[in-house]
Amino acid sequence: MEKRIENSAILKIIAYILLFVFVILTGYSALGYIAYKEMPEIATNKPYYETQAFADTFETHIAINMSRLDSFIQNYQDYQEEVQAVDQETVSESSVLEDYTYFHSQEQSYLEKIQNGEILYESLYSNMGASFRYLIIKDNLKITNIVQTGDTDTVEKLIQTIRKDSYHWSYVKGEVGTNIANLEKDKVIYDPQIEDIIEGDYEVYFSYQPNTTEYTAFERNNAIYELIQKHYIGYEMLPLYAFLSIILFVYLTVSMGHSRKKEEIYCNFIDRIPLEILLFLSGMAVSFEVLGLYVMFIDISQIMYERITIPFISILSIIAMIYITIMITYSSMIRRIKAKIFWKNTIVYKCWAFLKRVIWGNITKFMGRLSANWRLSIYYFGFCIISVILFLLALDNGFCVFLLLVWGIWVFMKITDHLKQLKKIRDMINHIYDGKTDFLLNEEEFKGNLRNVAKYLNDIAGGFSNAIEENLKSERMKTELITNVSHDLKTPLTSIINYVDLLKAENIENEKAKEYIEVLDNKSQRLKKLTEDLVEASKASSGNIKLTMEKLKVKELIHQVTGEFEDKFEARKLETILSYPEENVLILADSRYLYRVLENIYSNIAKYAKEDTRVYVDIVKNNKKVLIAIKNISKEQLNISADELMQRFVRGDSSRNTEGSGLGLSIAKSLTELQGGSFDIYLDGDLFKVVIEFPIVEE
Amino acid sequence: MYTILVCDDDKEIVKAIEIYLTKEGYHVVKAYNGREALDIINKEEVHLVLLDIMMPEMDGMTAAARIRKDKTVPIIMLSAKSEDYDKIMGLNNGADDYVTKPFNPLELIARVNSQIRRYTSLGSIHQEKENEENVYITGDLKINDNTKQVTVEGKEVKLTPTEYNILKFLTKNKGIVFSIEQIYENVWEDEAYGAENIIAVHIRHIREKIEINPREPKYLKVIWGIGYKIEKL
Known part of the structure; x- marks a missing residue:
């Protein structure tokens, strides 16, 4: 066999490594593509705070805070109406107290402050910490989450403070003022969540000052954005990587199980492990590896906030382990399929084969011991019982009608198959009878007892043809012997004939001598004829012509x-x-x-x-x-x-x-x-x- | 006087042949194996060699092949081996004729005479090709239609007019096979109804007259079930 280069082990190892590289590159490019679709700016040098994503998040926070503050204000106004109702004795005080506990407890200070037009320094409704600031003004109500200091004790100072922050957005009497790119006015005020609130004569100020010490959604997104931006390699090569991966995968799949040295499919110890066990083991391994990867990513999310680079080597090694596990399993399965042991080397198959051997083997052994009549009776009885059962079931079950049909066809096929085998045996007997002994039956085609019959017939035919061959051989040898003997006879006969002839030519007076010579002449001529005919007869009868x-x-x-x-x-x-x-x-x-x-x-x-x-x-x-x-x-x-x-x-x-x-x-x-x-x-x-x-x- | 070398390991056979050939007027030298035969041929002038096949020291086949290397002397193989295969082997090894034992002395002498005549008068007959008009020749068979003479190896053969006509027709068309019917129609220029046996009988007679051994004809061949022909030699 020619040593085929494509099956060499070195080439395969290189292919396995390349496949891994390209699979990683494909996955990485695919992730890059997803990230790009989410935030196209990662492909540029733009910082996070200039991206659409930031603007969108900012807007979301405006919406959240606006709706929360709005409901606070609404609650306060409702409370005031309730308090007035208590004063007019239309409702009881206790029910108001139950509904507005919060305001009630703060009543004195809040009411005073609101009525005096003082500012409420209230951070209750912000989930963004101190870095995300707001100031809402409506009528007498002025609410902010900015801490009260000397620099922030008037509305003007507060507005200035907010406007000093890196990113701010305000809406005053239909006018939007912002320094955030991509955050249009319409987008915010026509947000269905905010639209109605803002229309309600609010003055609204929001700002964000990046603060790495504080955990906010902005900070988290910024960290992720920067991380991705740093490692972004583009997605243009994705089709190429995917294509190369597929090519390598196909090549490996085709070459699996072939080696340069051997013609047949080789199997290693992994292929001898039952399939179920292999799949279970590799499943377990992959699960642990994925778990490891997951743990690592949790870790990464921790690390991220501390601005530490991802430990690529660790991730890569875990992915490599997953890759190796999967490839081992996959190649083993492919080899099994190629070596046609995919089903044979499974626990299910082995159990089935065992049951078949034990149960079916015993049944056939038992049947084999019975006489042909008994066997036929049992077959016939079984056929009748199954047919009757199926027929009864088929009376009210569609599926059983189908089963009955299949059963009928199966029995018919079995019988025709058996008859065909019988016919072949009959033909073989005819062949032997006619002396055509070079024809042999294929024993594989026969089942049960008929296989033995076929075997015996083949032996008989073989014996016959041997006998015929022996016979021919001995006939040939006989011919050879006769030819040689006749040759040896001819030489002395030549002398006899010649000297008799010479004797005839001599002048012999004696009449008796002449008569004797005549006899000698006749007999020697007959002897000549005999030797010639002998050879011919032997050749003709042995067919050696x-x-x-x-x-x-x-x-x-x-x-x-x-x-x-x-x-x-x-x-x-x-x-x-x-x-x-x-x-x-x-x-x-x-x-x-x-x-x-x-x-x-x-x-x-x-x-x-x-x-x-x-x-x-x-x-x-x-x-x-x-x-x-x-x-x-x-x-x-x-x-x-x-x-x-x-x-x-x-x-x-x-x-x-x-x-x-x-x-x-x-x-x-x-x-x-x-x-x-x-x-x-x-x-x-x-x-x-x-x-x-x-x-x-x-x- | 022509010298004939007789070579056979059976001394009695050699002796008997010597008697026959001496009677015919030939000078006979004897050898008892192939090597002796070769020695004699190298020393003496020999006009014909009679060679047995199965001999000690050197067999007849080898000897024949050696002789043929530098001699044109006719060789007649003389053997008890009568298979077709042996005959073909002998003729391929340089023999001019093949006679099987036990042989008819008359036939042997006829064949010896024939070969000697061919060898010694080599050229004279062969030069006499069909240059004359109405003369038909194949091998050593010559038909002169002018004088109505038929000769085989220079010897005149007496034929009846019918036999002559048949032989002339076949020799004129030598190499071609004719059925009885065709021969009849061409020789008699008539329908062949009922006369088929007569042709066969005539052919038999012609063969007896022109052939050394009518059972193994050299000139007039019988192709059983097909017809007759004169061999083109």
Whole structure:
């Protein structure tokens, strides 16, 4: 396997680190974007007090203080009316006292002061401490939260004090005076909360003097603003960071589980932890880490007021821990999916598998011990019970109708599946019966007992094919042996034939000697023929022959062969009667070996046919086959069956005196069958009939 | 007088062949393995070699290949191995002919004569190409239509007029396969009805006259089930 660079460990580690960096940058940019949307000024050098946010907060405080002071004033006026009512004896004093306890307790000083037009130095309703100051004037009422000193004992001095503060806002007789940017008049006075109050002939003054020692909303916001402004890096790179993060994430996801060294998915010890435990552990870890982060942020909020920088390293390390935990879990899950053990390595699956093994295993074991009839009965009984239950339930439950349907389909599928398996087994038996033993069943496809049947059948087929192979091998060896033996026989035979021939040429007077030489000559010639036929017979019967098949004309062949034997037949006064169809009939055969077949038949006839008889050769077209039937009358009585005649070394005459090896018909039969034809002999009294059949082929 | 080298490890066979060849008027030198045969060929002038295949020291195949390296002398392989494969191997190794044991002495002599004639009169026949009109030649078979003479390796062959016409037609169109019907129509210029056997018989007779071994014809080949042809040599 080629070592793929993208799976190298170093590259992956770099990718993990880069992914972390880009995820942090993405998150940071995203936070920056949110902050920018809230306060666009953080992107500039503007201080907090010149931002829209400050103006908005200031306005909010105006609104809050105005409404509170207004209700104070309203309460005071109501109290005065109540007091007058007491004087006119329309209500009882006690009820007034109950409703306006506050004013009542302060009655003397407040009433006096208000009636004298004195200023109320009252900070009761301010939540902003001393830094946020106000002065409200309405008729005789003058209220402020400024501390009374010599510099603030008149309204004019108070107004001056407020106007001296860094940021102030006032509304006097429809005129707004302010030095705060972004705080328009309309915005304040048309604020639905304040609108009505201000219309009520108020003179209103508000101011704020930044004071770092005092905890106010302004100070807090200012601190946060400055912090963000200091660390703001813009959000323009956000899409790039996000894109790079996604790319790296995808790359890591794809390469997870692959290594340079191994082809298959590798799993480490983490992947062997059951999924639920892994998820629980990593969940716990992340929870603790987030808790840590939270604690740290609380800490930061404390630190913030003291103007101390955020401990970035601490935050970063906690985020890194979260990142590592999540990535470990994620990569393990991806590896499990890739290694296809995602479900297998879960506690749920293991429990299920255990239950299945124990319960289902025992059921099948029990069923396996039962006889086929019992098993079938149980299956059928179970099917009936479930069907009836489902049917009854389906009477008034829609879901059960669906279940019944599913159940029906499931049972049907099971039965067809079983029948299919049976069919395959039947086919396999047919194959074996036909001798096609190279076909094997896939045992995986079979279930239960049928799997064993399939296995046994495969073994039987294997055994058969082995036996056939063994048989072929031994046939081949036999042929080889015969070839070698015949070769060894031929060499001495050559000398015998030659010297007999030389002897014949000698001038021998003795008649007996001449007769003996004649016998020697005949027998040595027969021996020669025998050795040749022996090799051929053995080759033909073992199929150890290379055939060159071509299209032959049957009629032409018969004419040729008949012509070849014309002289021999004539010598024995045999007349050949040919009959054939008009059209050309073609067969596929090896011309040389088909001639050998016919040659053997014809020379048999030349040898054994009764003299002065007719030989009939008929070519008959029969459907898709062509028959060559050759008939003659035997000279000798044939006390033998046709089958025996075709066996090796068997001849029609038992004396074995005449020439021939007795192999001719056996060779002819084997050669015909090798070429895809059939060869049969029929005997009827003295009638000897050979029928050769070949399939017809198109031109 | 031509010298023939007979090489076989079976001394009796060598002796028998010697007798036959001496009768035919050849001078015979004997060798009993391939090495001896090579030695003799290098020393003496030999006009033909009869070579067995299976021999000790050096087999016939190797010897034939060695001889062929620098000699054009005809080689006839003589072997008990009768498989097609052995014959092809022998002919590829430089043999000019292949005779299987046990052989017919007459056939062997005929083949020896044929090879000697070819070797010694090499050129004279081959130069006599089809330059004359009405003369048809393939290999050593020559038909002179002017004199109606047929010769095989210079020897005249007696043919009947029908046989002559068939042979002439096939030799004129050597290399082409003709069915019985086609031969009939071309030679008789008539429909071939009922005469098919006669052609086959004639062909058989022609083969017996012009071939050394009619069962293994050199010139007039039978393609069973298809037809006949004169080999283009």
